[in-house]
Amino acid sequence: MLGTGLIQGLAVTAKNLVGSFHDPARYTTVEYPEVKQKLPEAYRNFPFLVAENAEDPMGTLRCVACLICEKECPPQCIYIVRERDAKGKVVTRPKVFDIDISVCMSCQICVEVCPFDAIKMDQEFEIATASRFDALLLKKEDLAKPNTYYHQIHPKEAAEVDAILAEQKAKAAATKAEAASKSEAAKATKPASATTPSPAAPRAEAPKPPPAA
Amino acid sequence: MSAAATTDAFLERAPQLLRDAVTGFLPEPWRWIVNGIIAIAVILAVFGLLFAFLTLAERKILGRVQNRPGPNRAPTPTLPFLKFLGKIRTYGLAQPFADGVKALTKEDVVPRDADKLLHFLAPVALLAFSILTFAVIPYGRHLVPLELDAAVLYFFAAGASTELAVFMAGWASRNKYSLLAAMRALAQLISYELPLLLSWVPVVMLAGTLSTTGIVEAQAGWKWGFIPHWHVLTPWGFCGFVIFMVSALAESNRSPFDLPEAESELIAGHLTEYSGFKYALFFMAEYFGMIALSGMAITLFLGGWRAPLPFLEFVPSYAWFAVKLITLLLGFIWIRATFPRLRMDQLTRFAWKFLVPLALINLGTTTVWSLMAGSTALQIARWPICLALVVVPFVVIGRTLSAGVAPRTYRYAAS
Numbered sequence: 255m256l257g258t259g260l261i262q263g264l265a266v267t268a269k270n271l272v273g274s275f276h277d278p279a280r281y282t283t284v285e286y287p288e289v290k291q292k293l294p295e296a297y298r299n300f301p302f303l304v305a306e307n308a309e310d311p312m313g314t315l316r317c318v319a320c321l322i323c324e325k326e327c328p329p330q331c332i333y334i335v336r337e338r339d340a341k342g343k344v345v346t347r348p349k350v351f352d353i354d355i356s357v358c359m360s361c362q363i364c365v366e367v368c369p370f371d372a373i374k375m376d377q378e379f380e381i382a383t384a385s386r387f388d389a390l391l392l393k394k395e396d397l398a399k400p401n402t403y404y405h406q407i408h409p410k411e412a413a414e415v416d417a418i419l420a421e422q423k424a425k426a427a428a429t430k431a432e433a434a435s436k437s438e439a440a441k442a443t444k445p446a447s448a449t450t451p452s453p454a455a456p457r458a459e460a461p462k463p464p465p466a467a
Numbered sequence: 468m469s470a471a472a473t474t475d476a477f478l479e480r481a482p483q484l485l486r487d488a489v490t491g492f493l494p495e496p497w498r499w500i501v502n503g504i505i506a507i508a509v510i511l512a513v514f515g516l517l518f519a520f521l522t523l524a525e526r527k528i529l530g531r532v533q534n535r536p537g538p539n540r541a542p543t544p545t546l547p548f549l550k551f552l553g554k555i556r557t558y559g560l561a562q563p564f565a566d567g568v569k570a571l572t573k574e575d576v577v578p579r580d581a582d583k584l585l586h587f588l589a590p591v592a593l594l595a596f597s598i599l600t601f602a603v604i605p606y607g608r609h610l611v612p613l614e615l616d617a618a619v620l621y622f623f624a625a626g627a628s629t630e631l632a633v634f635m636a637g638w639a640s641r642n643k644y645s646l647l648a649a650m651r652a653l654a655q656l657i658s659y660e661l662p663l664l665l666s667w668v669p670v671v672m673l674a675g676t677l678s679t680t681g682i683v684e685a686q687a688g689w690k691w692g693f694i695p696h697w698h699v700l701t702p703w704g705f706c707g708f709v710i711f712m713v714s715a716l717a718e719s720n721r722s723p724f725d726l727p728e729a730e731s732e733l734i735a736g737h738l739t740e741y742s743g744f745k746y747a748l749f750f751m752a753e754y755f756g757m758i759a760l761s762g763m764a765i766t767l768f769l770g771g772w773r774a775p776l777p778f779l780e781f782v783p784s785y786a787w788f789a790v791k792l793i794t795l796l797l798g799f800i801w802i803r804a805t806f807p808r809l810r811m812d813q814l815t816r817f818a819w820k821f822l823v824p825l826a827l828i829n830l831g832t833t834t835v836w837s838l839m840a841g842s843t844a845l846q847i848a849r850w851p852i853c854l855a856l857v858v859v860p861f862v863v864i865g866r867t868l869s870a871g872v873a874p875r876t877y878r879y880a881a882s
Binding site: 256257260263264270271273274280281282284285373 | 514528531532533534535536801802803804861864865866869874
């Protein structure tokens with residue numbers, strides 16, 4: 255019959271109109287600034303620095319300022335200056351750690367090369383600013399975020415990383431204990447030539463591959 | 468409840484009483500003038516607000532049909548002494564006013580080579596002609612702004628004048644898109660003027676009057692005490708109503724007949740060179756045209772301000788008019804949300820080959836209907852005869868026109 259197609263069409267739109275009020279499958283809009291959808295775990299945009307302790311993020315950064323990420327960064331958006339102590343000796347802590355997020359291309363290479371799991375990808379996307387310069391250059395203070403935050407945004411990955419770090423720590427402790435007992439033994443025979451291993455050395459010995467994405 | 472009681476009910480007479488309270492003390496010629504001015508002001512205010520909220524309703528309904536919320540964020544302006552309330556969103560009810568402010572504050576660009584006077588006059592004329600049509604519609608039992616003996620004729624004369632303004636806009640813009648669109652619009656509007664006019668001729672034939680009050684009067688009374696004598700409830704009236712509404716869609720440039728503004732072909736049609744408030748005026752005129760044609764459809768076919776059932780007559784007549792008007796306008800929006808735009812040749816073919824013959828046949832049907840009013844037997848017999856006179860031409864003409872074209876098969880679409 256002529257015109258039935260028109261009525262079918264009207265029925266379709268009417269169904270949508272009514273359905274949008276009670277059927278969440280039809281009405282999928284999330285009203286963004288008020289309601290925020292949970293981002294998928296695999297989402298990443300810019301890097302941040304993992305700190306062990308939320309109270310003292312600057313003191314407990316995992317970063318040892320080894321400069322590997324700075325060298326690997328393809329667009330060279332990372333800038334690191336090492337901390338030096340009063341005698342001018344290099345300390346395993348960054349003095350300056352800047353990431354220019356206007357340059358960063360979110361490639362995640364810094365994360366993959368970091369042997370200390372000190373830099374990870376963030377999910378913070380509301381980074382619009384009124385200024386082109388300062389606000390887009392993130393300092394150490396802006397970048398440092400606690401491990402708990404990492405657990406929040408990438409729970410699975412963070413758990414893996416924690417497990418690996420704990421394993422390494424245990425291994426390092428074991429090595430240290432072994433070395434200590436050896437040196438004990440050596441001291442017993444030859445007391446003058448004992449050397450203690452640097453605390454960072456056992457970690458650097460065992461660079462682990464980054465957790466599989 | 469007797470008819471007299473309904474006529475004199477307080478709510479029914481409230482608009483008059485209110486007006487007389489204001490103007491009652493004036494001497495006669497002044498009183499007449501002031502009454503007229505009040506009527507104009509009320510029409511402008513009521514239909515201006517209706518236009519404002521109709522745009523909002525349209526956007527929200529279109530949004531819902533497309534499974535999105537539509538405008539719901541426009542906040543009420545924060546007044547200094549109400550700062551503590553913050554921004555109140557009120558479901559987007561402030562949106563029309565935000566749109567109005569936006570239109571008013573926008574730059575009004577006039578092309579260098581445009582005919583400045585005509586370019587300015589076109590939206591003004593369009594709006595003026597659209598508003599003129601509001602004068603003769605009976606909004607309620609005692610609410611007829613202007614009683615004319617040839618009110619229907621006046622209505623369609625004023626309505627047809629809007630075509631002039633559309634062409635004025637297209638011509639004055641000195642823009643190829645505007646001109647092409649204006650010529651298209653003219654072709655469309657004149658094509659649909661014919662079925663529009665033919666569709667209400669039967670009403671005038673049967674009512675025997677061109678006065679809108681008279682036509683509403685002709686639809687008074689109840690069959691078996693509960694079926695109203697509305698024209699739409701007869702075969703010829705239903706046919707006429709459908710033709711009228713389809714033509715009204717085309718006359719008010721509404722989707723699916725919005726060819727004069729076919730963006731993909733003609734930018735914005737005759738509105739291409741209009742900006743700011745002039746554009747808003749065109750928009751307003753389009754909606755006014757739509758509202759006026761709906762009001763006329765109600766008067767001609769849907770019993771005017773009359774209640775649909777006898778026991779509902781205690782509700783004042785203007786409320787019934789408003790209910791019917793809003794229903795029709797929502798129908799317009801529903802249709803816009805559903806149908807895609809026609810092609811130009813389909814559009815004119817639909818008018819000349821389908822609507823005009825049907826409207827002409829409908830004249831004959833009406834004649835048969837009115838000639839068979841003699842006895843009860845004839846009155847029963849005219850129902851199947853007139854139904855056949857409506858349905859058979861519809862099917863035959865439709866089949867002939869769509870032979871080889873419809874129903875379409877889509878090779879790659881999921882059925």
